[in-house]
Amino acid sequence: MSDVLQAMDTMGHAYQVVGDRDDIPRVFASIRNPVANGIYFLDGITPPSEASGSLFLVRSADYDTAGGAALVVDNPQLRFYQLMRFFYASGDASSGIHPTAIVDPDAVIHPAAYIGPYCVIGRAHVGAGVNLHSHVTIFDGSVLEDGVTIEPHSTIGATGVAWAWDAETNTRVRQPQIGGVIIGAGSFLGSDVSVVRGSVNEDTVVGENCVIAHGSKIGHGCRIGNDVHMANNISIAGNVDIGDQSFLGAGSVIRPQVRMHSGTILGAGAVLASHTDEPDGVWVGVPAKRQEQKKQRLSGVPQNQGDKQIKA
Numbered sequence: 001m002s003d004v005l006q007a008m009d010t011m012g013h014a015y016q017v018v019g020d021r022d023d024i025p026r027v028f029a030s031i032r033n034p035v036a037n038g039i040y041f042l043d044g045i046t047p048p049s050e051a052s053g054s055l056f057l058v059r060s061a062d063y064d065t066a067g068g069a070a071l072v073v074d075n076p077q078l079r080f081y082q083l084m085r086f087f088y089a090s091g092d093a094s095s096g097i098h099p100t101a102i103v104d105p106d107a108v109i110h111p112a113a114y115i116g117p118y119c120v121i122g123r124a125h126v127g128a129g130v131n132l133h134s135h136v137t138i139f140d141g142s143v144l145e146d147g148v149t150i151e152p153h154s155t156i157g158a159t160g161v162a163w164a165w166d167a168e169t170n171t172r173v174r175q176p177q178i179g180g181v182i183i184g185a186g187s188f189l190g191s192d193v194s195v196v197r198g199s200v201n202e203d204t205v206v207g208e209n210c211v212i213a214h215g216s217k218i219g220h221g222c223r224i225g226n227d228v229h230m231a232n233n234i235s236i237a238g239n240v241d242i243g244d245q246s247f248l249g250a251g252s253v254i255r256p257q258v259r260m261h262s263g264t265i266l267g268a269g270a271v272l273a274s275h276t277d278e279p280d281g282v283w284v285g286v287p288a289k290r291q292e293q294k295k296q297r298l299s300g301v302p303q304n305q306g307d308k309q310i311k312a
Contacts (some may be wrong), residue, residue: 001017001021001022001023001024001026001055001069002021002023003087004026004039004055004071004083005017005021007083007086007087008071008073008079008083010086011082011086013073013079013082014073014074015071015072015073015079016061016071016072017069017070017071017072018061018065018069018070018071018072019065019068019069019070020069021069022069024037024053025037026038026039026054026055027039028080028083028084028087028088029051029054031045031047031048031051034047034048034050034051035050035051036050036051036052036053036054037052037053037054038051038054038055039054039055039057039080039083040054040055040056040057040080041056041057041058041076041077041079041080042056042057042058042063042065042076043058043059043076043077046064046066047064047065047066047068049066051066051068052066052067052068053068054068054069055068055069055070055071056068056069056070056071057070057071057073057076057079057080057083058070058071058072058073058076059072059073059074059075059076060072094112094114095111095112095113095114096114096115097109097114097115098115098116098117098118098119098134100117100118101115101116101117101118101119101120101121102119102120102121103115103119103121104121104122104123104124104140106123107121107122107123107124107125107126108124108125108126109121109126110126110127110128110129110130110146111128112128112129113126113127113128113129113130113131113132114130114131114132115132116131116132116133116134116135116136117134117135118134118135119132119134119135119136119137119138120136120137120138121138122138122139122140122141122142122157123140123141124138124139124140124141124142124143124144124156124157125142125143125144126138126144127143127144127145127146127147127148127185128146128147129146129147129148130144130146130147130148130149130150131148131149131150132150133149133150133151133152133191134152135152135153136150136151136152136153136154136155136156137154137155137156137157138155138156138157139155139156139157139158139181139197140157140180141157141179141180141181141197142156142157142180142181142182142183142197143180143181143182143183143203144156144183145182145183145184145185145186145187145208146185146186147185147186147187148183148184148185148186148187148188148189149187149188149189150183150189150193151189151190151191151193151214152191152192153191153192154189154190154191154192154193154194155193155194155195156181156183156189156195157180157181157195157196157197158194158195158196158197159177159196159197160177160196160197160199160219160220160238161174162174162175162177162199162220162238163175175199177196177197177198177199177220178198178199178200178201179197179198179199179200179201179202179203179204179220179221180197180198180203180204181195181196181197181198181203181204181205181206182203182204182205182206183195183206184205184206184207184208184209184210184226185208185209186208186209187206187207187208187209187210187211187212188210188211188212189206189212190212190213190214190215190216190232191214191215192214192215193212193214193215193216193217193218194216194217194218195218196217196218196219196220196238197220198220198221199220199221199238202221203221204218204219204220204221204222204223205222205223205224206218206224206228207224207225207226207227207228207244208226208227209226209227210224210226210227210228210229210230211228211229211230212230212234213230213231213232213233213234213250214232214233215232215233216230216231216232216233216234216235216236217234217235217236218236219236219237219238219239219240219256220238220239221238221239222236222238222239222240222241222242223240223241223242224242225242225243225244225245225246225262226244226245227244227245228242228244228245228246228247228248229246229247229248230248231248231249231250231251231252231268232250232251233250233251234248234250234251234252234253235252235253235254236253236254237253237254237255237256237257237258238256238257239256239257240254240255240256240257240258240259240260241258241259241260242254242260242264243260243261243262243263243264243279244262244263245262245263246260246261246262246263246264246265246266247264247265247266248266249265249266249267249268249269249270250268250269251268251269252266252267252268252269252270252271252272253270253271253272254266254271254272255271255272255273258272258273258274258275259275259276260272260275260276261276261277261278261279261280261281262279262280263279263280263281264276264279264280264281264282264283265281265282265283266283266284266288267282267283267284267285267288269286270283270284270285270286270288271285271286271287271288272287272288273287273288274287276290277290
């Protein structure tokens with residue numbers, strides 16, 4: 001336990017110890033896979049019997065930890081994640097370009113960026129602390145601001161599909177896509193994510209500190225605010241505006257040119273076909289409709305965003 005307490009002190013987080021301050025070796029563990037002598041966070045659930053001898057991060061000193069030691073903190077889930085980050089470095093390479101990567105001679109790569117195996121980098125700007133995992137493609141005109149992480153097989157600056165029909169020749173006339181992409185500082189993009197570049201003189205913009213999960217697709221000219229969370233396999237059509245701190249559930253879809261206010265929560269599998277009418281709404285269904293918020297906690301939504309909905 002001493003290592004955990006030292007970490008909490010180093011990070012400057014307040015806590016109260018309930019139980020013995022022992023030094024039993026413990027491991028971080030999930031309630032879904034409980035083990036003895038683990039480190040867990042509890043919030044409204046009873047610890048499983050398999051988790052004997054464990055350390056539990058809880059909100060209250062009278063929380064029933066079934067005999068385990070407790071660390072009383074203000075936000076158990078947040079402090080648990082911060083402790084994990086303290087003890088487990090991300091493992092990201094610090095800097096350099098892997099010898100198998102292909103980099104355009106006109107690309108601007110910060111010395112503190114890392115370009116992983118088999119990446120292809122066009123005439124792009126890559127900032128400090130950027131970490132590109134293997135097989136990432138960055139097209140011309142893309143800007144990755146400091147601290148961006150992109151996981152394998154993702155593409156930034158892909159070509160959008162915009163066309164008009166020429167009745168005289170009975171052919172489809174595709175519009176050249178000549179815009180760019182900006183990925184804001186600190187954002188994380190999972191594997192198999194595609195961000196299409198702007199179509200004319202506009203950029204497709206992903207704001208700062210966004211989290212975009214695996215398999216999601218973002219169309220041309222979209223403007224995504226800061227601190228937006230996108231779950232896996234989301235499809236966003238072209239020219240969509242998404243406000244700061246919005247949360248998009250897994251498999252949700254947004255039609256072209258829709259405007260989403262800040263703080264919006266879009267449910268899993270929902271299809272948003274029209275503009276939202278005000279900030280901090282919860283939209284669900286096909287087509288998505290605004291619903292009154294009644295639950296104290298929304299499944300899958302970080303607590304700060306769910307709390308904001310309750311206050312709206």
